Amino acid sequence: MLQEFSPALQPGDTVPNGPLPDGSTLLERRGQPVILAFAPSEWNPAQAHQSAIFVSLSQEFDNGAAFAEVAPQAWHSLDYRGELAEQLGVAGQRALLLLDEAGVLRWKTVIEPGQEIQSGQVLAALEALRPAPAAPNTAAAPSAAAINETEVASGGMSRRTFVTATLAAAALLTLPSVVTAAPAAVSTSPTLTDDRPAMLPVALTINGQSHRLQLDPRTALLDALRENLHLTGTKKGCDHGQCGACTVHLDGHSALSCLTLAVMAQGKAITTIEGLAKGDVLHPLQAAFIKHDAFQCGYCTPGQLMAASALLTDPHTRHGSAVEIREAMSGNLCRCAAYPNIIAAIEEAQRA
Template sequence: MSDNSSSKRSGFDRRAFMAGAGIALVPLTARAAVQDPTPAAAQDPALPVEVTLRVNGQDKRLRIDARTTVLDALREHIGLTGSKKGCDHGQCGACTVLVGDRRVVSCLTLALAAEGQEITTIEGLATGDHLHPMQQAFIDNDAFQCGYCTPGQIMSAVACVKEGHAGSDEDIREYMSGNICRCAAYPNIVAAVKQAASDIMKG
């Protein structure tokens, strides 16, 4: 027995139902074109893009690969080499800078993502010949040996204090744990943070 005969017996007309629902009226190929338009060709990320980074109070207009990190923009395009490239995987903290009031590992932060925000590097802490309290505290407490990690340690320490995490040795060690010192100057680093904390909070 045909489907049409069954439909007539039951009083249900499949053709009328499909037409009323508007399904059979649109060919499958047309529906696919409406639902899945061909996406626009993606721009080649290797093509240079214009970006303006505000670094230590100055605007720097750059033409860079869209995949350029803040660290590479600072070192290779702006000439600020204080931020160090250590692991290049965001694990050692040697490249730490401040973006806004937040510390970031600049080797994992795209320069494009930092556009429009204030970037502060180790070169931007001192005022003329007057060292920042944290820089002076690192000198006073001999809080470095080889010095490679020191710029990142100092930038992280400044943020640690401003975040309110310098109230105890335990807090300082915890909130500075993202910055590795392979020379193991950790006790001196803690002492430096404690010394600078009061001056920073007053300033």
């Protein structure tokens, strides 16, 4: 659950001055929005897959605003054991604070560990924070650039702060195993959760690592991998068990993750395409796929590799003929029709 705000720091309060990791201070950052992210390790949506989530959010909630619109210096990733965390009352807690250009606290979220993200509430919060259109004015109209920077909602939030809030929301959505309630700017009714199924604790072992999540019992393993743990190598193709793009291993056997509930995978060793290689050393099958150019667009390739690698360890199929390999791989579709090269790569991996 979302913890209560510290009485000493309420939304609408001006945040006191304090040191930032780049050597500047909060006072020196006045005039631009600031995000303070407190966590035990770096937490930044500009990293890898996380930036794609930000771009998606900004396009949906800010008419296509680009990631570059938010100055990199707006984001500050801080250790939650540091001086500023102590000063702002969030020591030892994962927390996200959004300050506007005047240093006023707009959004403060303190997160409980071991919970899953509720993205709908974050998006609803963003919608509530969106600046209202500028009121018509019969006097001389200001320039478009001036409107762009000074347009504010009833609470006085500028468009620039809203774009920064989009980045903050992206950060919340990139935290695995975290449930995020709506920020204080949004009042949530108890009836909103009446029809929602109870979240279940789910423990998954994926590529040798343990993960604890809180999931809707109807969540497919595919969605848990992609949306909760950001293991996006496993692809969502048909979502009906017909294309094989979502193939993973459960205890060494091929399984379609779109048809497997995450709760059913507890206690099993799950291997995804991210776990096929050993560090920087490719699996022999991956090397053979590259050598034989066994892919074109590449979308089906993770599923092809996972199905084929399970085939190679199955005593009934690992020494199969080309015809037998084709039959064993028939559940994995390739729209690019790279089948001859795929079969050739599997045959080579069999001989390795």
